[in-house]
Each structure stands twice: as structure tokens, then as C-alpha cells.
Amino acid sequence: MSLERDNPDKPRDQPLTPETMAAEWSTMPATFEEDGEQEGGTDRLMSQDEIDTMLGFSSAEDSASRNGIQAIVDSGSVAYERLPMLEIIFERLVRLLSTSLRNFFTDNVEVTLESIRSVRFGDYVNSISQPALLSVFKAEEWDNFGLVTIETALTYSVLDTMFGGKRGQPAPRVDGRPFTSIEIQLIRRVIQLVLGDAEAAFKPLSPVTFTIDRVESNPRFVSISRPANAAIRVELKFDMEGRGGSLHILLPYATIEPIRELLLESFMGEKLGRDPIWENHLATEVWQADVDVTCVLHETRMPLKRVMQLEIGDTLMFDARPDSAVSLRCGDFMVTEGRVGRVDGKIAVQVTSPLRRSKTTLAAFDSLASHLGATN
Incomplete structure (x- = not known):
């Protein structure tokens, strides 16, 4: 059995034996680049720093900067959020x-x-x-x-x-x-x-x-x-x-x-970045603000067709008595209920039920801010 070699200097039909191939390989000169690496190969000794980098061992204590084999070993360690x-x-x-x-x-x-x-x-x-x-x-x-x-x-x-x-x-x-x-x-x-x-x-x-x-x-x-x-x-x-x-x-x-x-807070009493000074100022201004309260004696509903047919002199009948409760409203929000009377010659309203508080509280704002922070 004979071996052939693709060499442009020799004809393709010239047979080569293993002995002649080994002799030619031993006489071939090895060319090196300036950095010591052989052309087309990686025959070079690694320095101690490169070995430590590959293995992942270093003098630094920060585990986040580890790489190589040590990073694979430490991959099973517990890593949770910082508190x-x-x-x-x-x-x-x-x-x-x-x-x-x-x-x-x-x-x-x-x-x-x-x-x-x-x-x-x-x-x-x-x-x-x-x-x-x-x-x-x-x-x-x-x-x-x-x-x-x-x-x-x-x-x-x-x-x-x-x-x-x-x-x-x-x-x-x-x-x-x-x-x-x-x-x-x-x-x-x-x-x-x-x-x-x-x-x-x-x-x-x-x-x-x-x-x-x-x-x-x-x-x-x-x-x-x-x-x-x-x-x-x-x-x-x-x-x-x-x-x-x-x-x-x-x-x-x-x-x-x-x-x-x-x-998870960064400091004691942290509340999503709220400013207590601004809150106190806002509460003081709201407490001193003037609002218009409307006394609604009675309400009724009728079709729009009936409303369009109203003429001068028509009478609208309200199903209410003098002692019926009236509603006190601030805008579209119903504040409380009361009864109409007279005090010192002036029409007055006596409050008969506790004030209705708004369902919107600071807790609602906190939950909304948390949701917005999570989505962002």
C-alpha cells in the first residue's frame, strides 16, 4: 500500500512511503511568530495569571467577578436579593x-x-x-x-x-x-x-x-x-x-x-419617596380650603320626551314631605343627609347621618405607586 501527498512541486502520481514521509517531516523547519506561537497552532506555555483566570481563582473576595471553573463550582450557591x-x-x-x-x-x-x-x-x-x-x-x-x-x-x-x-x-x-x-x-x-x-x-x-x-x-x-x-x-x-x-x-x-x-427599604421609614413635609403642607391647605355644599331637596327622573313637552304653567309633583331627608352634596359626591328647618328666621339643615368618607386613601396611593414601580 502506498500513500500519496498533494504537493504542487511533485507529480501526483509519485508514490510516498511512510519512511520517506517521516524523513521529510523531520527535516521541515518550524516557523514561529514574534510572540512565540507556531503558525497555524497554539503551542505556547501559559502564564500563571492565565491559568488562574481559566480556573477562576484569584485573590479578590468578590464572588461576582469569578469566572472559569470556579464560577461553575459556585453556580450552585445561594444568591438572593439584598436586604x-x-x-x-x-x-x-x-x-x-x-x-x-x-x-x-x-x-x-x-x-x-x-x-x-x-x-x-x-x-x-x-x-x-x-x-x-x-x-x-x-x-x-x-x-x-x-x-x-x-x-x-x-x-x-x-x-x-x-x-x-x-x-x-x-x-x-x-x-x-x-x-x-x-x-x-x-x-x-x-x-x-x-x-x-x-x-x-x-x-x-x-x-x-x-x-x-x-x-x-x-x-x-x-x-x-x-x-x-x-x-x-x-x-x-x-x-x-x-x-x-x-x-x-x-x-x-x-x-x-x-x-x-x-x-427592602434603604432607610428606616422609607415610604416610596413621599415627602412628609409636603404631605403636612397639603393636609393643612386642604383643611383650610373652602368648598360649596349644595342642599338637594328632592330628585326625580322622567323621560326626555316628557321634558321636551313641558310648557309654562305645568306643575311637577315631587314625592316628598316636609320632614323628608335631604342630601348635602359637594359637587357630584354625596357628603351626608339632613332635615330642613328654620333657625332665627333663616333656612337651616340639620345633619342626621355621619359623614361619608372617601374610599380613596393613602394606602390606595401606596399600592398604585408600588404597581407603577413594578411595571417600570
Whole structure:
């Protein structure tokens, strides 16, 4: 069997053997471009930056800028809408806890807000390192549950501080034994303190009461939501002069759903851009405005043909008596009803029924503005 090669320099009928083809290929010169790439090929070594870009690994912490393989790995992560008011609430909680814990421990305690992230409940429970104390609490007004997790380092640091341990030294950790009832009750007091300050932080936005339901040491016993459901994890860092740890507050999205609209606001008391000064001025002007009120004694309907046949001297009969109620109208709107009488020689109307209020309220304007904002 012979192989043929399409070469304009040689006739097509000249046979080529594999040995001659290999010899010719080995003698062919390799031409390179200025950048080191072979013509028609991509034989070039990649730099470390290009490898990191392809894999998606970089020193930046912003997950939104990731690409490559890392972006594919992170595609299963939870990404939900941002709640600006929630960040303000937990920053307020940090300030309240800094004061409360200093008074509680009679020692210097620094509390910092590490992160606020969206996670899946099942992934978070599986990531808890044991031993750890987990407290399930109930939000009474929201009719749902949340979770407070105290890591082992913080647990032993709190216990060491409460029992008078030396400052500046890490708390000794005893592995291989569960927490005693005394230790759980002491940690329960700290959890109650954290939840009390959380109530004060949420109070300006929506009053709520957090009550401890139970304290567990096994993550399997804190199933307050389905594993695939989303939740917000807030990490607080406690530093007590060289010792401390992290405390996590987990709020499922189902728990904060009753106040979701309030958490979407950019600042406390936001109401779709309304100006309260303009509202007060408008209310004052409306209160002082003069309106014409018409007293309608009686109304009747008749065909247009009958109206066209009316002549001078015709009498229209009204089915009304002197004590019949009359209607007071402002334009086309009926305000109330009354009875006609005379006071000091002047005709007067006595109001006999309460005023009829307009069905158009500020709530209607709010709903209309929300609808227009959603459509735009």
C-alpha cells in the first residue's frame, strides 16, 4: 500500500512511503511568530495569571467577578436579593451587644460583624463543627423559628471568663466530653442576652419577641427548616482580650417573610419617596380650603320626551314631605343627609347621618405607586 501527498512541486502520481514521509517531516523547519506561537497552532506555555483566570481563582473576595471553573463550582450557591435594612439592624445589634456584654462580664468585650450571607440550611448544619451549642428560638410575632450557634472556642472562652479565668490566655479546651448542665445554663444566659438585644435592634422596624425554645448540642436536633431552603447567616466575632470566638445567627427566609417589604427599604421609614413635609403642607391647605355644599331637596327622573313637552304653567309633583331627608352634596359626591328647618328666621339643615368618607386613601396611593414601580 502506498500513500500519496498533494504537493504542487511533485507529480501526483509519485508514490510516498511512510519512511520517506517521516524523513521529510523531520527535516521541515518550524516557523514561529514574534510572540512565540507556531503558525497555524497554539503551542505556547501559559502564564500563571492565565491559568488562574481559566480556573477562576484569584485573590479578590468578590464572588461576582469569578469566572472559569470556579464560577461553575459556585453556580450552585445561594444568591438572593439584598436586604439593606437587615444590615442596618445587625450593625445596631453589634453596638447594643458591645455595651451589654461589657456589663455582663465586667470586662472588655469587642463585638464585630464579620459577614451576612445567604446559605442553604442543610449546608450550614453540615458545616457546624462539633462540639457546639445550638439554641433554637422562636419569633412570636412572625410565627417561625431561628437558630443561634455558639462555636466551641467562644463557648469555652465565655465559661472561662465567667469562672474567673486569667486574661490574655486562651481558654483550655476539654475534648471528648459533652457540656454539663451548669455550662449549658450559663451559655443560655448569654443567648438570652443576645436575643434581648436583637429584639431592641428590630423594634424600630417591627416589634418582635424572641424566646428560647431549646438548647441542643447535636445539629441533627435543630431542623427548623428543610435542607434545601435558603437562610441568612449572620456571623458575629467576639474578642475578650485574646480569647473569644464566633457566634452565628441563622434566620430562614420564611422567618423574615412577614417583614420582607420593610427589609427592602434603604432607610428606616422609607415610604416610596413621599415627602412628609409636603404631605403636612397639603393636609393643612386642604383643611383650610373652602368648598360649596349644595342642599338637594328632592330628585326625580322622567323621560326626555316628557321634558321636551313641558310648557309654562305645568306643575311637577315631587314625592316628598316636609320632614323628608335631604342630601348635602359637594359637587357630584354625596357628603351626608339632613332635615330642613328654620333657625332665627333663616333656612337651616340639620345633619342626621355621619359623614361619608372617601374610599380613596393613602394606602390606595401606596399600592398604585408600588404597581407603577413594578411595571417600570
